Amino acid sequence: MKDQELAKEIARHLDDGLNLLNQSTLNRLKLARKEALNHYHAQRTVFGLAWAGHSSSGHSWQSSRFWLPTVALILALAGTLYWQSTQQNGDAVEIDAALLAGDLPLHAYFDEDFNAWLESSS
Amino acid sequence: MARVFLVATALWLFLHITPATAAAQPAQIPAWRELTTQQQQVLAPVADEWDKMSAVQRKHLLGVAKHYHGMKPEEQQRVQTRLKDWAKLTPEQRKAAREKYQKLKKLPPEKRHEIKQKWKSKREAKKPQQGSTAPAKPVPSAPLASPATKPQ
Numbered sequence: 001m002k003d004q005e006l007a008k009e010i011a012r013h014l015d016d017g018l019n020l021l022n023q024s025t026l027n028r029l030k031l032a033r034k035e036a037l038n039h040y041h042a043q044r045t046v047f048g049l050a051w052a053g054h055s056s057s058g059h060s061w062q063s064s065r066f067w068l069p070t071v072a073l074i075l076a077l078a079g080t081l082y083w084q085s086t087q088q089n090g091d092a093v094e095i096d097a098a099l100l101a102g103d104l105p106l107h108a109y110f111d112e113d114f115n116a117w118l119e120s121s122s
Numbered sequence: 123m124a125r126v127f128l129v130a131t132a133l134w135l136f137l138h139i140t141p142a143t144a145a146a147q148p149a150q151i152p153a154w155r156e157l158t159t160q161q162q163q164v165l166a167p168v169a170d171e172w173d174k175m176s177a178v179q180r181k182h183l184l185g186v187a188k189h190y191h192g193m194k195p196e197e198q199q200r201v202q203t204r205l206k207d208w209a210k211l212t213p214e215q216r217k218a219a220r221e222k223y224q225k226l227k228k229l230p231p232e233k234r235h236e237i238k239q240k241w242k243s244k245r246e247a248k249k250p251q252q253g254s255t256a257p258a259k260p261v262p263s264a265p266l267a268s269p270a271t272k273p274q
Binding site: 089090092093094095096097098099100101102103104105106108109110111113114115117118121122 | 181182183185186188189190193197198200201204205207208211215216218219220222223224225226227228229233236237238240241244
């Protein structure tokens with residue numbers, strides 16, 4: 001609570017201080033802001049050129065910044081689904097082999113008493 | 123143009139590599155006559171049903187056949203005896219059996235041993251009632267069994 005009160009106090013002082021700024025300081029701040037914005041736009045354009053060979057203007061779906069991640073996402077998703085399903089399949093095969101070769105007969109797994117013992121032990 | 127091709131390829135891959143297709147691609151699941159002699163020997167108990175089985179079931183059984191040669195003789199014998207009954211179960215019954223098996227496997231060894239002992243005692247107690255000439259029922263009187271698929 002003390003920190004918040006302090007922050008509010010500082011913000012109030014800063015707001016009050018704005019009214020005391022002289023014109024030359026205001027001009028310098030305006031210029032600095034303009035330069036920063038120009039610099040930011042220039043960086044965006046260079047980034048767009050590097051990716052797509054043209055500026056970033058145009059529809060967002062035409063931009064490589066949209067479709068490259070989309071393709072990567074689709075491929076990653078397909079890969080994950082494929083891996084999961086082959087993994088599950090492999091697990092099922094191992095269980096089937098162990099079940100068929102195990103010392104318990106198949107009908108044990110469908111026996112009511114057996115299931116009750118299993119449930120009470122888990 | 124290149125990006126259209128890339129997106130199309132990615133979509134094609136996505137649609138063709140779904141879990142269902144990965145689990146069973148019919149083109150890769152051989153018919154009985156296409157199995158190797160070794161596979162046919164192992165899977166002989168289900169020879170008659172093989173071509174009627176689902177692709178997933180055949181794929182699982184081919185996996186079992188692969189494990190078969192690494193098994194001990196008594197385990198191989200059990201597989202041979204149980205294969206037919208196993209194949210007759212519905213997918214839901216097989217799934218239920220797998221879940222029970224996994225549950226049992228996750229138990230501490232002493233608990234697992236205890237359950238197996240209880241089961242053996244129950245089976246032994248039942249034997250005189252069944253009579254010495256009646257064969258032990260190797261298939262489950264499964265609660266999930268439907269009349270069409272209930273093993274005999």
